[in-house]
Amino acid sequence: LLPLYQGYRVRGLLEMDFLQTTGTPPPSTASWDNPTPHLRQAWMDVETPEGGDLLAGKxxxxxxxQPYNLYSSVQIQAGPAEAYGLFPQARWYLIGHLEGTLLEPAVSIESEEPAFGLPSAVEGLKWAVPGWPGEAMIGATGKGTLPFSVGVSAIETPLSGWMTRGTGASASTSGFNEVAAAYAIDAFLPIVPAKYDNPDSTLTLSGEFTSGAGDGFQFPGLTWGMGNYGTGTPGTALPFGTGIANGNAFVPVQVQSWNLTLQYFFSDHARTSVALGIAHVSAGNLASQADAVGPSSLFGGSLSNGMAKYLLPYNRNQYLHADLWHDFTP
Known part of the structure; x- marks a missing residue:
């Protein structure tokens, strides 16, 4: 963080780890028992006097x-049904003051997945009430006092690629190019808020709802049982289960997710909190596409009794969690 100079201020962050499943695809040689260095965050933010902030980097x-609406769970992030990802991007945002509240519009161009070609466009609007705060864990390790807030966001992702039919001399290819869109609604509600900057005995409820198509890459590991990367041939999964190549058509997977988390923070002295939550994600059109394409094309094998068609791929996932935190820092 650099000092303020004529209304401008520059800050940034560089963060690395050895985790390869945190929102971006890993090298093919990386695994849990063979980790490689991973650039988690690398960004610079320029604060301007009146024109808002400009952010560039990963x-x-x-x-x-994200990350302020990640639900509280001690499992390794990302959790099921949780929009989660760090991507190279360029963003503009402005935090405005409105009668004791904050209103933040933002727009971003994000390079979500190299296989998609063009980057995604993301827009968001968030309203917060600083005078209505609550103490909460963010994800698995973060903790802080957050205000009551409601945020909406939308993403438009250009999906382009090619499909191959046949083999050898009879093989032919055809391309596809379309735009898929999705939206998200997030909220953080302090039911028993913190008072006079004292976070003791705060009770909060947080939640997120998303719906749309082609945004499966926002949910790390969500492949619907089809595998992360296909060959581009009809019936295989494209990166992160984003869509299915069905004959001459590319069909984006329709994703709908929601999660709710209730969290209680005992006190700064106890440094302990508990959380209960539920998360759900489903694919609206995956069953019909699996039925049309056939199980063998979706890695379901060649079972003659047809059972694989109904077992693979799966089209929903539900996650219940109860979590306990305690800070052992001296």
Whole structure:
């Protein structure tokens, strides 16, 4: 963080780890027992006197107003049904003051997935009430006092690629190019808020709802049982289960997710909190596409009794969690 100079201020962050499943695809040689260095965050933010802030680099996606709406769970992030990802991007945002509240519009161009070609466009609007705060865990390790807030965001992703039919001399290819869109609604509600900057005995409720198509890459590991990367031939999964090549058509997977988390923070002295939550994600059109394409094309094998058609791929996932945190820092 550099000092303020004529209304301008520059800050940034460089963060690395050895985790290869946190929102961006890993090298093919990386695994849990063979980790490689991973650039998690690398960004610079320029604060201007009146024109808002400009951010460039690898940072959290604006879709779902990450990371402030990650639900509280001690499992390794990302959790099921949780929009989660850090991507190279360029973002503009402005935090405006409105009668004791904050209103933040933002727009971002994000390079979500190299296989898609063109980057995604993301727009967001967030309203917050600083005088209505609550103490909460963010994801698995973050903790802080957050205000009551409601945020909406939308993402438009150009999907382009090619499909191959046949083999050898009879093989032919055809391309596809379309735009898929999705939206998200996020909220953080302090039911028993913190008072006089004292976070003791705060009770909060947080939640997120998303719906749309082609945004499966925003949910790391969500492949619907089809595998992360296909060959581009009809019936295989494209990166992150985003869509299915069905004959001459590319069909984006329709994704709908929601999660709710209730969290209680005991006190700064106890440094302990508990959370209960539920998360759900489903694909609206995956069953019909699997039926049309056939199980063998979706890695379902060649079972003669047809059972694989109904077992693979799966089209929903539900996650219940109860979590306990305690800070052992001296």
């Amino acid at each position: 940072y959290w996606s604006l879709f779902g107003w």
